[in-house]
Amino acid sequence: MCLAVPGKVVSIDDSTDPLTGLIDFGGVQKQACLEYVSDVKVGEYVIVHVGFALQRLDEESALASLKLFEELGLLEEEFGDAWEQASKEAGTA
Amino acid sequence: MKYIDEFNDPQLARRLLDEIRATATRPWALMEVCGGQTHSIIRHGIDQLLPEQVELIHGPGCPVCVTPLEVIDKALEIASRPGVIFCSFGDMLRVPGTDRDLFRVKGEGGDVRVVYSPLDALELARGNPDREVVFFAIGFETTAPANAMAVHQARRLGLSNFSLLVSHVRVPPAIEAIMTAPECRVQGFLAAGHVCSVMGMAEYPDLAERFRVPMVVTGFEPLDILEGIRRAVRQLERGEHRVENAYPRAVREEGNPAAVRMIEEVFEVTDRNWRGIGPIPASGWRLTDAFRAYDAEHRFDVSGIRTEEPAECRAGEVLQGLIKPTECGAFGTTCTPRTPLGATMVSSEGACAAYYLYRRMNAGAPQAGGSAQEQEEVAPVG
Ligand code: SF4
Numbered sequence: 267m268c269l270a271v272p273g274k275v276v277s278i279d280d281s282t283d284p285l286t287g288l289i290d291f292g293g294v295q296k297q298a299c300l301e302y303v304s305d306v307k308v309g310e311y312v313i314v315h316v317g318f319a320l321q322r323l324d325e326e327s328a329l330a331s332l333k334l335f336e337e338l339g340l341l342e343e344e345f346g347d348a349w350e351q352a353s354k355e356a357g358t359a
Numbered sequence: 360m361k362y363i364d365e366f367n368d369p370q371l372a373r374r375l376l377d378e379i380r381a382t383a384t385r386p387w388a389l390m391e392v393c394g395g396q397t398h399s400i401i402r403h404g405i406d407q408l409l410p411e412q413v414e415l416i417h418g419p420g421c422p423v424c425v426t427p428l429e430v431i432d433k434a435l436e437i438a439s440r441p442g443v444i445f446c447s448f449g450d451m452l453r454v455p456g457t458d459r460d461l462f463r464v465k466g467e468g469g470d471v472r473v474v475y476s477p478l479d480a481l482e483l484a485r486g487n488p489d490r491e492v493v494f495f496a497i498g499f500e501t502t503a504p505a506n507a508m509a510v511h512q513a514r515r516l517g518l519s520n521f522s523l524l525v526s527h528v529r530v531p532p533a534i535e536a537i538m539t540a541p542e543c544r545v546q547g548f549l550a551a552g553h554v555c556s557v558m559g560m561a562e563y564p565d566l567a568e569r570f571r572v573p574m575v576v577t578g579f580e581p582l583d584i585l586e587g588i589r590r591a592v593r594q595l596e597r598g599e600h601r602v603e604n605a606y607p608r609a610v611r612e613e614g615n616p617a618a619v620r621m622i623e624e625v626f627e628v629t630d631r632n633w634r635g636i637g638p639i640p641a642s643g644w645r646l647t648d649a650f651r652a653y654d655a656e657h658r659f660d661v662s663g664i665r666t667e668e669p670a671e672c673r674a675g676e677v678l679q680g681l682i683k684p685t686e687c688g689a690f691g692t693t694c695t696p697r698t699p700l701g702a703t704m705v706s707s708e709g710a711c712a713a714y715y716l717y718r719r720m721n722a723g724a725p726q727a728g729g730s731a732q733e734q735e736e737v738a739p740v741g
Contacts, residue, residue, distance in 0.1 A: 269395045269579070269708070270501065270553045272362040284508060292360035299478060302504055302618040311362060313556060313609050316448070316498075317476025318505040321556040321615055323362055327607035335371040335582060338378045 270315035272323055273298070275308050289314055362608070366580035375585035376408055379592055383412045387595050388544045389588060390537065390680055392530060393499075393551035394421030394708025395579050401713040403581045413592060416544065416680035419533055419636060420551055422498045422526075423450050423706035424678060427632040428668055430526045431456040431702075433661040437493055437524065438469045440659065444487060446480035447495040449473040450706040455699055457666050477509035477523075484513065484521035493655045496523040501553040503527055503644060504618035507625035510646065510653045522655040525645055528631055530554050531562045532642035538570040542681055547591040549577040549584070552606040557622075559614025563602045571600045578606035625650055634702055635668065635675030674701035677710050684711040691719050 273289035273296075284301035289312065296317075303312055303319045312319035391397055397417045400406050406415045419425055435456045438445035445461070452462045452473065465471040470490075474480050477494050484492035496506040506523065513521040530551060537543060550563060555576045567574045573594035577587030587605045594601060604610055622644070631643030646654045656662050668675075672694070673687040684690050684703070694700040696712055703709035707716070 270556070272360075274361070284512065292363075296475075299476075299505070299508065301508065302615050302621075304617070313553065315501055315553060316505045317478055318508065320501065320504065320553065320618065321609050321611070324608045328362060328365070331582075331586065331608065332365055332371070335375055335586065338374050 270313045270320060272311050273314050274311050275300070275306055275319075278306070278308060287319075289319070363580060366578070366582040368582065372408075372581055372585060375582060375589055379413065379585065379589050380410045382589065382596055383410050383592050384596060386412045386414070387546050387592055388414045388416055389547045389549060389591050390416045390418045390545040391549040391577070391584070391587075392418040392420040392534065393549075393554070393579075394418075394424065394706065394710070395553070396549060396551065396577065396584060397421070397710050398708050398713045399579050399581065399584060401710075401717050404717075405581060405584055409588065413588060415588075417677070417683075417710040418537070418680060419633060419678040420499065420530065421678075421703065421706055421708040421710075422502070422528055423448075423454060424674065424702040424709045425528060425633040425636065426451070426454065426497050426526045426702065427634045428457065428666040429632070429664050430524070431460075432664045432666055433656065433659075434461065434495055434524055435459060435464055436661050436664065437655060437659045438464045438471050439467070440491075442489075442491055444470045444472060444483055444490050444492045445495070446472050446474045446477075446483060446492060448497070450708075451495055451497065453696070453699060453705045454702045455705075477506050478512070481509050481512055481516075481518070481521060484518050485516070488520060490520060491658075492521050493659075494521070494523050496525045496527065499528055499530055499551070499554055500558045500622075501551075501556070503622045503626065504557055504615070507621045510625055510650055511621060513653060514650065519652075522653045522658050523646065524655040525626075526631070527626065527644040528633065529628070529642055529644065531566060532639050533633070534566055536636070536639045536642070537679060538566075538572070540679065542679075545572065545680065547573040547595055547600075548575070549587040549591065550574050550602075552576055552578040552583070552610055555604075555606070555610045555614060557615050557618050559619075560602055560604065560610070560612055561614075567600050567602050573600050574602045576602070576604045576606050576610050578609065633678070635672075635678050637675075669700060672701035674703040674709075674711065677701075677703050684714040685718070687711070691715060 273291040276288040278287040287300045299318045311323040480494035575587045575591045626644035629645040676682045703711040
């Protein structure tokens with residue numbers, strides 16, 4: 267029930283109250299209420315639950331998370347020795 | 360698909376798992392609060408990929424599962440009345456009431472309709488002025504902005520034939536109830552990401568401090584869940600108990616203020632009964648006095664219905680993380696998604712249904728996943 271899926275805003279219909287727009291979910295398009303993300307722009311991504319966009323998806327944060335995951339792995343691979351591990355556990359990494 | 364594929368990357372998942380393995384030196388028990396996360400964890404076998412020190416305990420965060428039996432019976436009663444169009448999310452249809460479910464009521468001639476959004480129910484009310492349209496408004500904080508908007512619009516449009524049967528629940532009081540239970544083993548929480556997309560993170564620092572548990576706001580894709588676990592374990596190993604946001608692409612500190620304002624206009628906090636668990640103070644929302652006219656319980660005068668749960672079903676223990684579904688004697692035998700004894704076997708976010716779909720053959724061992732037909736039977740609503 268808390269399932270909410272990301273979709274791309276394809277168009278926004280200013281004439282409706284509440285504000286609605288067409289959202290693309292990887293090929294499937296559906297109308298959703300945009301009233302809670304009223305400053306959203308076409309081309310941006312929103313997270314949609316039961317026909318309502320609840321929040322805009324922040325591209326920068328998404329990329330930062332992915333970069334962090336990659337660096338975690340690289341740290342492991344490149345410096346994955348006991349000393350590195352110890353320094354991490356000490357909270358310096 | 361953007362924002363899904365990247366957060367399913369198996370290579371990055373392995374890196375996160377390695378990192379968790381390197382961090383965990385002692386046994387830790389974490390609870391994922393949300394049923395959507397439970398579904399994702401079991402589906403991807405995340406619990407079985409984790410180092411054995413890290414145990415995931417499944418929480419009560421499936422609104423379909425915790426909607427009390429008496430509310431289901433009220434829904435059945437209202438849906439059976441002539442002149443009513445009863446609208447619900449699809450996964451409420453097979454939730455067992457005392458002696459039948461909504462599916463059965465539909466078979467017996469009741470006008471029960473599955474809607475994708477509460478606004479669809481509102482449309483039905485506009486199109487059928489001679490009928491009473493009732494929407495079954497269940498859900499956590501994630502769903503509340505949608506349901507609040509529906510009733511707000513009904514009033515704005517002057518629709519007098521629309522009402523809500525409200526059974527809304529709130530996460531923070533449930534966390535408090537779990538932490539104060541004597542058998543509680545939970546040492547850290549993965550807080551439900553989409554609840555926080557709406558409500559923000561302000562409700563959690565107090566809980567983290569009071570119960571000295573890390574609370575990591577966590578998303579739903581495999582990498583999101585692993586990152587939530589990684590951060591929670593790291594805090595535990597360091598003896599910390601803070602609120603952290605591991606889902607920043609969808610959760611802002613302040614949540615969604617416009618959505619919260621709408622919730623607060625339409626709903627007020629109330630005590631609620633949780634199916635299988637019992638009453639939890641201040642754990643739900645009901646319509647405020649200003650919107651009482653849209654309350655189906657009053658309109659149809661069903662507030663007197665009282666019920667008792669079947670003894671065989673151990674969903675209460677499942678929902679509190681005290682047992683795994685496979686420990687229930689009825690699991691997969693007398694209780695299946697087709698013939699559910701408890702609500703946790705109905706919704707795909709219910710732990711019993713998730714285990715049935717992905718773990719049935721060999722309890723405890725990874726499995727490829729249930730048949731397409733079974734998946735459909737417990738398809739999620741969102
Ligand atoms: S398997 Fe069925 S009977 Fe057992 S706890 Fe789950 S829902 Fe209840």
